[in-house]
Amino acid sequence: MRNRLIQALRPVAPGIATMVADDRTGLTVLPAAWLSGWTLIDAQQPGARHARRVHLALSERAEVQVLTGRPEAFDAVVRGSEPSADTAIAIGRAFLDTTRTFEKWSYRVERPEEIVGLPEHTDPILADLRIEITPPLPVAGPAGWSLRLWTVTGTSLIRHDLCVRRDRTVEDRATVAAPDLAVPDSV
Incomplete structure (x- = not known):
């Protein structure tokens, strides 16, 4: 190879x-x-x-x-037949894992406990988000599957509202959900 x-x-x-x-x-x-x-x-x-x-x-x-930093390259690779719900989850995870840039330490999380170095007692914003940080649950829609995934990039918690379209391409609407977490920003 x-x-x-x-x-x-x-x-x-x-x-x-x-x-x-x-x-x-x-x-x-x-x-x-x-x-x-x-x-x-x-x-x-x-x-x-x-x-x-x-x-x-x-x-x-x-x-x-x-693929690093190039969502359009990811789309070119994955374009194909309509995905199932499980495949949409796998595509969403792979999208976030492979297109990150490594300019800052970045990793995907599906539970609050996966946030590296997160103190037991955190600010109220993150406390409210704890119930939202879960494994993705795809919802079928007219454009494809909608799902929510999370990353920690540097010291920010980012919410990714993804649409895995019927042709398997991905649209990512990323929002900073919690900036400046008290976590390490590199390893």
Whole structure:
């Protein structure tokens, strides 16, 4: 897989191709049984202070898409037949996981307990949100499936109201639900 990925990346993202060619760079295939013809890959190169990380998609035909920070590339990869409710959840999770930019520490949460370093006693805004931070529950609508997911980006809790459309593409309406949480903003 590494060699196919390097060859596909060279013309479109030579810097990332060099990163992937480094034997220290770990390549992890992300679970996506719902995705046909493409493999989602998490590439991480260790660094002195922080790892360099990028999410990629490699097709069976050796096409590549850089997903990090590029929702439109994600849409190009996942476009297909109408998803089921469970598939819409998997697409929404994969969308948030693979399109984040890594400019700030960012991770998806589905329970308040998953917020790293969250003190037992928190501000009233977050206390009110605790009942809302749950695994996604898709609701069918005319455009597709609506679902809510959450991320912590830096020290902010972000609510993502997603629409996983009938063609599997994703619309994300992100809102800062709680800024400046008393949590670490990096690891």
